[in-house]
Amino acid sequence: GGGGRLAASEVPRLWSLHxxxxxxxxxxxxxxxxxxxxxxxxxxxxxxxxxxAMWWYSKAATAGIAKGAHNLGYMYERGLGAPQSWSRAERHxxxxxxxxxxxxxxxxxxxxxxxxxxxxxxxSSLGFxxxxxx
Numbered sequence: 112g113g114g115g116r117l118a119a120s121e122v123p124r125l126w127s128l129h130x131x132x133x134x135x136x137x138x139x140x141x142x143x144x145x146x147x148x149x150x151x152x153x154x155x156x157x158x159x160x161x162x163x164a165m166w167w168y169s170k171a172a173t174a175g176i177a178k179g180a181h182n183l184g185y186m187y188e189r190g191l192g193a194p195q196s197w198s199r200a201e202r203h204x205x206x207x208x209x210x211x212x213x214x215x216x217x218x219x220x221x222x223x224x225x226x227x228x229x230x231x232x233x234x235s236s237l238g239f240x241x242x243x244x245x
Contacts, residue, residue: 128154135170143171144178151182151191161192172206177217180207181224188228189243197232201225 134142147167153159171179184203
């Protein structure tokens with residue numbers, strides 16, 4: 112038996128998502144990214160849903176969260192949840208850099224993301240595709 116029963120490891124994830132949703136309704140900005148992550152990675156009994164993740168990351172970016180803007184850039188760069196768009200990816204990476212303020216460690220990641228995006232564009236224009244893991 113056991114059909115329809117939750118495994119013990121699934122319960123905390125469900126509660127986590129539930130409380131993040133409640134917090135997001137109360138304008139908790141960090142919860143917007145956490146919910147986006149849950150949909151992106153398929154946590155909390157969901158298969159990955161990149162369109163839903165993109166929606167939550169967009170809300171986070173609009174609320175001024177650099178990680179939300181960075182994650183949107185990554186999704187546009189890879190074509191996850193929307194058609195691939197290098198110009199949109201770069202726009203979101205730049206917005207994330209602006210939103211990160213004085214956080215130099217966050218900016219290092221963002222500048223590395225923008226550099227890799229430029230390498231991808233160049234390789235694509237020359238007819239080469241980089242492996243997905245790069």
